[in-house]
Ligand SMILES: Nc1ncnc2c1ncn2[C@@H]1O[C@H](COP(=O)(O)OP(=O)(O)OP(=O)(O)O)[C@@H](O)[C@H]1O
């Protein structure tokens with residue numbers, strides 16, 4: 172049984188218009204997404220800005236209410252679980268956000284920030300037992316126990332993101348949703364955070380949903396990758412295979428945009444033209460066709476469904492993977 | 494004579510009642526039509542160096558403590574405020590990291606470009622020119638885009654508008670400070686392609702600032718690596734990327750995650766950049782350097798020539814020995 176199973180998940184945001192402004196228009200932020208995540212697995216979710224990654228991550232933790240589909244956590248359908256019951260389960264799934272500056276309270280010491288979730292969930296007894304837990308948490312993310320008495324502004328971006336991870340780990344979650352945890356950091360410190368997440372997944376068996384737009388990082392950390400375009404999954408599969416032999420032209424374009432020092436890779440770059448279309452009026456047919464280098468007539472009129480082209484490899488493309 | 498010539502630039506900031514050095518003796522030159530990239534981690538002094546060029550640093554808290562900056566042979570520290578304005582609009586333009594923050598939210602983007610033209614090239618301040626500029630930076634449907642407000646555009650489109658505004662004045666030098674850091678990789682690749690294309694078509698020189706060496710290979714003619722307020726290595730891009738000498742440059746190169754990498758761990762640079770006011774006495778990278786020797790902690794190393802190219806310079810006696 173998977174730890175997390177999404178079936179046909181949908182999130183639509185209403186667009187505010189006047190009373191008589193015709194049919195209600197909506198943003199199709201997440202559209203018919205089905206994914207599974209096994210316990211202890213790391214799944215990467217990649218796609219361009221605005222494709223719905225954050226919305227998906229928040230919806231599956233019910234920080235946003237989905238407008239359709241189901242969410243199962245550990246076999247239990249939590250899609251409509253009332254808030255009171257949800258709270259008890261929140262411990263098991265935590266989310267860390269993109270901005271390492273906004274997510275720590277500047278007025279609390281690091282120790283106080285780490286004690287907060289322990290208090291909320293009644294973990295460990297106040298006093299020496301909690302102190303010991305905080306020390307262990309700081310050490311586990313490569314920080315010094317003395318750091319507990321300092322304030323967020325005394326830390327670098329990479330250190331702050333590690334503190335945020337320590338706080339998420341305080342409640343010993345089984346699933347960690349990481350929304351672009353390294354995008355705001357220098358490349359030279361990204362690796363600290365990525366290596367830490369890798370250790371947590373391997374050594375503690377924490378499952379990860381790692382959201383990013385950089386496939387090189389995702390390939391390194393994750394066992395499987397799902398590629399999202401305009402609210403939908405357009406390709407998924409084992410990380411190495413998907414990067415070595417992409418089956419969707421969009422995945423190929425994402426791969427070739429990865430910054431690299433290798434001059435050969437660079438000279439074969441496919442630079443994608445234009446921006447993703449609006450999720451308010453998605454194009455007919457394949458949503459990628461207006462930017463696709465290999466689009467055919469059929470792509471403009473009929474929407475390709477996600478098909479399993481090899482065991483474990485899925486793609487939604489009429490042209491590739493035949 | 495280079496278009497931009499920075500020599501021994503020293504910049505201080507007033508912090509808790511005393512002057513603290515942030516940029517410490519930086520020298521670099523940009524020839525007409527050339528692309529030079531400044532690379533280094535957060536807090537190394539890249540932006541302070543770049544902002545000094547058109548004297549855009551707020552003084553105080555900043556002060557220019559020494560050195561000179563010549564643009565087309567004229568020292569900007571000696572220019573009248575009127576001449577400085579002419580430099581800012583006509584010779585040097587800037588593009589910054591956050592396009593959203595630099596655009597005025599209450600005006601249509603076309604109006605904002607028109608305003609820039611009105612100030613610096615009044616004879617060309619027309620709607621036609623605005624649309625031409627928006628097309629020049631690769632925006633589809635430029636007539637419609639000109640009528641959009643900033644929030645109606647994606648981050649990538651906003652950055653294109655910023656670039657359109659920067660090239661509206663036909664600058665000889667475009668200073669782009671982390672122009673793609675806030676954007677995702679696909680749009681990042683598009684913007685770098687655009688800069689490369691503009692450089693070829695308009696013959697403009699570019700000073701590009703970034704923390705990711707993986708981005709510069711396609712565009713840079715020369716690379717300047719900064720650490721803790723100093724240049725620690727500089728040289729022709731191809732040579733510097735192929736055979737980097739300074740341990741810091743090598744560490745920066747290794748920190749770029751590559752696809753299909755078989756290595757189990759990503760390489761981070763341990764520790765952090767020392768802050769101004771807390772620079773080590775000897776080599777500033779010594780506390781983080783994997784090749785550190787006892788003498789590195791004692792003596793501040795000078796920049797010396799290294800490698801096959803006479804323009805390749807390195808601040809590390811251990812690596813160049
Ligand atoms: N509260 C909201 N109301 C209306 N539209 C929204 C809301 N939140 C998100 N959207 C829209 O839903 C779409 C998906 O947004 P989302 O933030 O999930 O994208 P993302 O993939 O996380 O992008 P990024 O990489 O920029 O973080 C976008 O078109 C966005 O404008």
Ligand SMILES: Nc1ncnc2c1ncn2[C@@H]1O[C@H](COP(=O)(O)OP(=O)(O)OP(=O)(O)O)[C@@H](O)[C@H]1O
Nearest residue numbers: 506515534535536537538539540541542554768769
């Ligand atoms: N207005 C200011 N007042 C005080 N100190 C400043 C000011 N601006 C910059 N500094 C300091 O000068 C040093 C160099 O800053 P600078 O902005 O040039 O770094 P950078 O290399 O551009 O880094 P980043 O990648 O974060 O943009 C930093 O330590 C910074 O704290």
Ligand SMILES: [Mg+2]
Nearest residue numbers: 224225226350
């Ligand atoms: Mg997001």
Ligand SMILES: [Mg+2]
Nearest residue numbers: 539540541670
């Ligand atoms: Mg900067």
